[in-house]
Amino acid sequence: xxxxxxxxxxxxxxxxxxxxxxxxxxxxxxxxxxxxxxxxxxxxxxxxxxxxxxxxxxxxxxxxxxxxxxxxxxxxxxxxxxxxxxxxxxxxxxxxxxxxxxxxxxxxxxxxxxxxxxxxxxxxxxxxxxxxxxxxxxxxxxxxxxxxxxxxxxxxxxxxxxxxxxxxxxxxxxxxxxxxxxxxxxxxxxxxxxxxxxxxxxxxxxxxxxxxxxxxxxxxxxxxxxxxxxxxxxxxxxxxxxxxxxxxxxxxxxxxxxxxxxxxxxxxxxxxxxxxxxxxxxxxxxxxxxxxxxxxxxxxxxxxxxxxxxxxxxxxxxxxxxxxxxxxxxxxxxxxxxxxxxxxxxxxxxxxxxxxxxxxxxxxxxxxxxxxxxxxxxxxxxxxxxxxxxxxxxxxxxxxxxxxxxxxxxxxxxxxxxxxxxx
Amino acid sequence: xxxxxxxxxxxxxxxxxxxxxxxxxxxxxxxxxxxxxxxxxxxxxxxxxxxxxxxxxxxxxxxxxxxxxxxxxxxxxxxxxxxxxxxxxxxxxxxxxxxxxxxxxxxxxxxxxxxxxxxxxxxxxxxxxxxxxxxxxxxxxxxxxxxxxxxxxxxxxxxxxxxxxxxxxxxxxxxxxxx
Numbered sequence: 001x002x003x004x005x006x007x008x009x010x011x012x013x014x015x016x017x018x019x020x021x022x023x024x025x026x027x028x029x030x031x032x033x034x035x036x037x038x039x040x041x042x043x044x045x046x047x048x049x050x051x052x053x054x055x056x057x058x059x060x061x062x063x064x065x066x067x068x069x070x071x072x073x074x075x076x077x078x079x080x081x082x083x084x085x086x087x088x089x090x091x092x093x094x095x096x097x098x099x100x101x102x103x104x105x106x107x108x109x110x111x112x113x114x115x116x117x118x119x120x121x122x123x124x125x126x127x128x129x130x131x132x133x134x135x136x137x138x139x140x141x142x143x144x145x146x147x148x149x150x151x152x153x154x155x156x157x158x159x160x161x162x163x164x165x166x167x168x169x170x171x172x173x174x175x176x177x178x179x180x181x182x183x184x185x186x187x188x189x190x191x192x193x194x195x196x197x198x199x200x201x202x203x204x205x206x207x208x209x210x211x212x213x214x215x216x217x218x219x220x221x222x223x224x225x226x227x228x229x230x231x232x233x234x235x236x237x238x239x240x241x242x243x244x245x246x247x248x249x250x251x252x253x254x255x256x257x258x259x260x261x262x263x264x265x266x267x268x269x270x271x272x273x274x275x276x277x278x279x280x281x282x283x284x285x286x287x288x289x290x291x292x293x294x295x296x297x298x299x300x301x302x303x304x305x306x307x308x309x310x311x312x313x314x315x316x317x318x319x320x321x322x323x324x325x326x327x328x329x330x331x332x333x334x335x336x337x338x339x340x341x342x343x344x345x346x347x348x349x350x351x352x353x354x355x356x357x358x359x360x361x362x363x364x365x366x367x368x369x370x371x372x373x374x375x376x377x378x379x380x381x382x383x384x385x386x387x388x389x390x391x392x393x394x395x396x397x398x399x400x401x402x403x404x405x406x407x408x409x410x411x412x413x414x415x416x417x418x419x420x421x422x423x
Numbered sequence: 424x425x426x427x428x429x430x431x432x433x434x435x436x437x438x439x440x441x442x443x444x445x446x447x448x449x450x451x452x453x454x455x456x457x458x459x460x461x462x463x464x465x466x467x468x469x470x471x472x473x474x475x476x477x478x479x480x481x482x483x484x485x486x487x488x489x490x491x492x493x494x495x496x497x498x499x500x501x502x503x504x505x506x507x508x509x510x511x512x513x514x515x516x517x518x519x520x521x522x523x524x525x526x527x528x529x530x531x532x533x534x535x536x537x538x539x540x541x542x543x544x545x546x547x548x549x550x551x552x553x554x555x556x557x558x559x560x561x562x563x564x565x566x567x568x569x570x571x572x573x574x575x576x577x578x579x580x581x582x583x584x585x586x587x588x589x590x591x592x593x594x595x596x597x598x599x600x601x602x
Binding site: 084085087088113114127128129133134135136137138142143145146190193194195196205207211212213214215263264266268270271272273274275278279282283284286287288289290291292293294295296298384385387391392394395396398399403 | 448449450451453454455456457461462465466467468469470471506517518519520522524526529530531532535538539542543546549550592593594595596597598599600601602
């Protein structure tokens with residue numbers, strides 16, 4: 001009880017010490033059994049009164065924007081320290097640290113090909129030209145004058161992950177080039193109607209205002225179906241890393257086609273066959289042919305808890321949870337196996353289940369303390385069933401590189417440690 | 424006076440007509456026309472058939488100089504790769520267990536080389552090379568891959584005429600391929 005009469009100075013010291021200890025635990029990876037470090041210090045635990053109740057907290061205005069608790073400072077984007085360079089590079093969402101289906105903007109995965117430009121929206125323009133009746137230029141204010149809409153969709157990089165070892169240790173290492181947000185903008189169809197498409201218009205070539213001037217060709221059917229010109233993400237303006245002030249959103253299509261920093265839409269009769277859709281983002285088969293214009297991300301799922309890098313504290317009840325998604329529509333069902341694929345149980349889907357959005361699934365599990373292999377497989381509304389890595393490799397070979405949507409099993413050891421079962 | 428009144432009426436009719444026509448064509452009347460000069464300044468898309476390639480030309484020998492100054496630090500002195508992609512060699516490897524994807528072995532269209540170099544290279548200063556320099560570097564990379572001679576000069580027409588070795592190896596998306 002002596003800690004209840006601590007001087008303020010001593011309290012502050014204690015708080016700092018606890019903070020350092022706590023953040024260390026977070027940085028070391030998710031440990032489901034948090035008991036060990038808490039047991040060592042009890043001055044803030046019952047029956048004592050915790051330090052943070054004995055003095056006022058931070059005043060209003062100390063964080064005009066806001067940031068996560070310092071105890072969560074280990075929850076950041078997963079960026080490799082060994083990349084050849086960081087201008088054309090990617091950073092992953094820490095999927096195993098997140099709940100629900102919405103990715104916080106600060107943790108949304110990043111992939112850029114020429115760095116992140118800093119664009120003054122007052123000096124940004126969208127040019128719409130080519131096979132249109134009236135070539136047009138829009139300011140950002142113009143685009144915000146159109147009727148707006150908001151929709152929740154996932155975005156996934158096409159190379160998430162590759163097909164060859166070494167395979168990642170965590171869910172983020174494996175499929176962290178995946179995030180989901182509520183997007184607000186204008187239907188591309190409305191903007192195209194403003195210019196008037198000519199009958200021979202078949203493709204729209206989108207170009208970013210970054211140092212890569214990244215260019216991808218999109219079938220006009222997709223542009224008229226559900227494509228959006230997006231200016232806001234999860235309620236606030238796009239982050240620079242996500243294309244501020246304007247990006248294209250093509251729900252269900254591979255990430256790089258959702259051109260960021262969008263500045264130009266060139267309506268054409270043929271695709272551009274740009275570098276990014278010929279030498280990159282084509283899928284090489286064992287016979288030497290390569291699939292081009294492979295747009296859709298197929299149905300996929302992953303268990304995020306328990307998952308690689310985590311540890312089950314003890315036998316007993318553990319909820320298995322994860323995310324499922326499909327570029328072809330809604331998730332119809334997720335099945336989970338806890339016996340290395342011998343049998344499968346239907347998982348509960350958390351509402352809402354949305355088209356081309358992450359869907360959260362859950363399965364209650366009583367772990368008996370014996371080694372186990374757990375995995376999930378998604379079935380989408382087309383009836384497509386997420387395949388195994390072996391099934392994909394048999395058809396595509398190891399050099400296909402993109403669009404790996406394999407089931408990924410986790411191995412739970414007798415001591416509770418969870419590792420990649422295919423690594 | 425009368426003539427001026429007629430002019431005024433005619434002008435008013437013209438304005439109304441054009442405004443209502445614009446409204447009928449453009450449902451919201453948002454945005455402004457893009458001029459030909461504005462489009463020409465921004466439209467750097469080069470078609471796979473060489474359409475929209477600019478005037479000018481560049482030689483392999485000039486390309487060798489530009490490459491040494493602007494490209495070699497990332498792509499290697501002979502395009503063997505480094506921080507940047509390997510650009511040279513690999514022909515005959517694409518259908519093997521260890522494919523080497525380069526401009527010469529994998530890229531289907533030579534005009535794409537011009538398009539990409541102009542828009543995105545060198546990485547530290549994209550869109551800084553002259554069209555002549557871009558033609559020259561394109562020619563040099565094609566020469567390193569044995570696709571044009573050492574004394575070649577390429578322009579819009581000759582670049583579009585090059586048949587890249589891997590051009591016919593691209594196929595459509597056959598997914599779902601595992602059912």
